[in-house]
Amino acid sequence: MAKVLMKGNEAMAEAAIQAGCQAFFGYPITPQSEIPEYFARELPKRGGLFLQAESELAAMNMVMGASASGARVMTSTSGPGYCLKLETLAAMTLTRLPAVVVVVMRSGPAFGTMKAAQEDYRMNGNGGYKVVTFAPSNLQEAAEMVYEAFDIADQYRNPVVVMADGMIGQMMEGVDYDKMPPKRTALPPKTWALHGRGARAGKKPQLLFLPDGMGHYGAKHYCETQLYPEIIRNETRVEITDVEDADIVLAAYGTAARMCKNVIRELQGTVRLGMIRPKTLWPFPYEAFEQIGPKCKAIVVPEINIIGQMIDDVRIASAGRWPAHHVGDSQNDFLTPNRIRDKVLAVWEGLQ
Amino acid sequence: MAIVYERPKSLNGAPFTYCPGCTHGIITQQVAAAIDELGIVDDTICVGCVGCGGYIAWFMDTDAIYSLHGRAPANATGIKRMNPDKVVFTYQGDGDLASIGTAEIVQAAHRGEKITTIFVNNATYGMTGGQMAPTTLVGQKTTTSPYGRDAAHCGKPIRMCELLSTIDGAAFIQRVAVNTPGNVRKARAAIKRAFQCQIEGKGFALVEVLSACPTNWGKTPAAALDWIASDMIPYYPLGNFKDFQ
Amino acid sequence: MIQRILIAGQGGQGALRIGQMIAYTAIQKGLETTWLPSYGAEMRGGTANCSVIVSDEEIACPMLTEADYCLVMNTPSFRKFKDMVVPGGMLVINSSMIAEKSDRQDIRTLYVPADAIADEVGNKRGVNMVMLGAYLALAGTVSLEAIYAYIDYSFQGRKAAFAEPNKELVKRGYDCARECV
Numbered sequence: 142m143a144k145v146l147m148k149g150n151e152a153m154a155e156a157a158i159q160a161g162c163q164a165f166f167g168y169p170i171t172p173q174s175e176i177p178e179y180f181a182r183e184l185p186k187r188g189g190l191f192l193q194a195e196s197e198l199a200a201m202n203m204v205m206g207a208s209a210s211g212a213r214v215m216t217s218t219s220g221p222g223y224c225l226k227l228e229t230l231a232a233m234t235l236t237r238l239p240a241v242v243v244v245v246m247r248s249g250p251a252f253g254t255m256k257a258a259q260e261d262y263r264m265n266g267n268g269g270y271k272v273v274t275f276a277p278s279n280l281q282e283a284a285e286m287v288y289e290a291f292d293i294a295d296q297y298r299n300p301v302v303v304m305a306d307g308m309i310g311q312m313m314e315g316v317d318y319d320k321m322p323p324k325r326t327a328l329p330p331k332t333w334a335l336h337g338r339g340a341r342a343g344k345k346p347q348l349l350f351l352p353d354g355m356g357h358y359g360a361k362h363y364c365e366t367q368l369y370p371e372i373i374r375n376e377t378r379v380e381i382t383d384v385e386d387a388d389i390v391l392a393a394y395g396t397a398a399r400m401c402k403n404v405i406r407e408l409q410g411t412v413r414l415g416m417i418r419p420k421t422l423w424p425f426p427y428e429a430f431e432q433i434g435p436k437c438k439a440i441v442v443p444e445i446n447i448i449g450q451m452i453d454d455v456r457i458a459s460a461g462r463w464p465a466h467h468v469g470d471s472q473n474d475f476l477t478p479n480r481i482r483d484k485v486l487a488v489w490e491g492l493q
Numbered sequence: 494m495a496i497v498y499e500r501p502k503s504l505n506g507a508p509f510t511y512c513p514g515c516t517h518g519i520i521t522q523q524v525a526a527a528i529d530e531l532g533i534v535d536d537t538i539c540v541g542c543v544g545c546g547g548y549i550a551w552f553m554d555t556d557a558i559y560s561l562h563g564r565a566p567a568n569a570t571g572i573k574r575m576n577p578d579k580v581v582f583t584y585q586g587d588g589d590l591a592s593i594g595t596a597e598i599v600q601a602a603h604r605g606e607k608i609t610t611i612f613v614n615n616a617t618y619g620m621t622g623g624q625m626a627p628t629t630l631v632g633q634k635t636t637t638s639p640y641g642r643d644a645a646h647c648g649k650p651i652r653m654c655e656l657l658s659t660i661d662g663a664a665f666i667q668r669v670a671v672n673t674p675g676n677v678r679k680a681r682a683a684i685k686r687a688f689q690c691q692i693e694g695k696g697f698a699l700v701e702v703l704s705a706c707p708t709n710w711g712k713t714p715a716a717a718l719d720w721i722a723s724d725m726i727p728y729y730p731l732g733n734f735k736d737f738q
Numbered sequence: 739m740i741q742r743i744l745i746a747g748q749g750g751q752g753a754l755r756i757g758q759m760i761a762y763t764a765i766q767k768g769l770e771t772t773w774l775p776s777y778g779a780e781m782r783g784g785t786a787n788c789s790v791i792v793s794d795e796e797i798a799c800p801m802l803t804e805a806d807y808c809l810v811m812n813t814p815s816f817r818k819f820k821d822m823v824v825p826g827g828m829l830v831i832n833s834s835m836i837a838e839k840s841d842r843q844d845i846r847t848l849y850v851p852a853d854a855i856a857d858e859v860g861n862k863r864g865v866n867m868v869m870l871g872a873y874l875a876l877a878g879t880v881s882l883e884a885i886y887a888y889i890d891y892s893f894q895g896r897k898a899a900f901a902e903p904n905k906e907l908v909k910r911g912y913d914c915a916r917e918c919v
Binding site for chain 1: 505534535536537538540550551553554555556557558560561564567568569570571572573574575576579580596597600
Binding site: 308 | 762765770771774797798799801803
């Protein structure tokens, strides 16, 4: 199949169906509504179930029920709905139920603007959990990440979040579904799935969903000491460009990282710029910053938000070696390549 | 020697942890007995709630899952849609179903979700220590209505059966009580019929059970049963609100 | 080669649609392309614009801060976007709706009476197709034939009767631009 032009939201929904997503529960919210609309159109034709829930809250709890029944299941939302899903996401994490959640980020509260944004980086639920969080920068990557998310969720029995900014959801670009990542093999069988005890060997009733013999505290301890370190080892993704020789390193994800590419081209011959682009926000690629060369004087962190969110992880990774500068939304408008360029030049001049 | 009475086979034998005089134990037992009578223990999935009602998951010898506060109908929806040939029931208290989970129960009924809900109404929040519920009677003292529920301040108690029976997707709605042996027998019959409703694919089914909470009511078990008759039933009339053919 | 196209108008004028048509035909030709919409909360009546980039190499940012081609269909769009055109770039103005003239000397400007043409053809809602035709004549990135093929593809079955009228609108815009340049 050749490259097809698709809207980001539709590209992610199609990738999910190709990954074997059997059910989708969701609620309309801009800028992700094309995802439920695509599933509503396609899933009934392709043997799956689409159900529009009464709220994001209910949708996520339906996801939990379907996941507990062994299905590959997904929901999608934007920030105002994501926070409503978090209690359930936390509960699923702590009872080890897999699912895929796509968050198409927008700016402000539900009665705010619908502008694209990167404002949900820090959004976490209760209970102290971690979930693999992908951050696509183009539609091919968005489709591949959603596709792979189902395998990762099943492999670790842990939900996976795909955090796309509104531009990824709304824009159109070519996607090639022949280039999806290979299917993971030897995924653990879902012996815990709810189908009535009669469907299970020995008719043993299922209750806690935790690995054999584990209570909730044991499961948390296991996650902290074994599961999460294993995920960090196996699933950390990052794109690193020219950091060995850079004067200034840009650190950005999603659409902000695409803007950085414009700036790197534009400032060729003026400042040597490198870039670190996390493709997973958790696990965050801290080790990538060890590759930064001795000439580097500063890190600039463009984000489509006001105060800066990922910049805190950049500071942790920097460990005081380089100052980290935020550049993001202004009073009137959001981040642009020109604003990044101006910030880089200002930092560069300050260093001379 | 004939066996005239035994523990329902759908219970796993774990000792009940409900307070002395609490009628959750009687209700749990009726649910299990109904499952036994219908022969569906291998195919039943129990969805527990947050609150004392959530303990049911410990006692049932069926597949079970806990859901978050008020979300049992949404959770059950996900399970039932993936298991259309299995029997899925929620067991929820009044704080869970009639307060934090009103959206989920109304919308599950509205969709005609083919699940069965056992709604235990004891006019208070039991597990959190006797706070005011939407079902708390006017004048009833609780830890968050220490001077008695004032209707002018926080409304009159909500009647869920009456509300839900106006919804087309609801196929079976009945209110019962477990304060007398006769009422317990009627409760068992209603619960069985609510499962039957699901098995026949008729739509959403709910049985509200008026239940005693002596601990939080500050009454002896016997006085608590009397209070169901004297105070609860006059406000929450027993009977069938909706039935199927 | 990289071509940055900004198309703007009132919601309902079809700015987003012709941007998609350029993107579809560009990708068919094996080019890289991005299409990025921007619009208000209203489904109709607000302002709507889209950014299209067509290139023979990987496209970095889909957002435009400047444009090589700018197609404006109403006065607010003209005022807002005329200064985004790079020196030497092309501004296409729907002169039926926009009475003002461009004061920029460093760019090429084309006035297309798109509403009047659409009216003549008998399809008042086809203004965007006329503008698209003008773009095709000026830019040469995608051909008239490719757009025709796409029109045939998107108007099938019950809608098939709309294919030829739409092609005519595109052709009229195309001819208008050819005559002027």
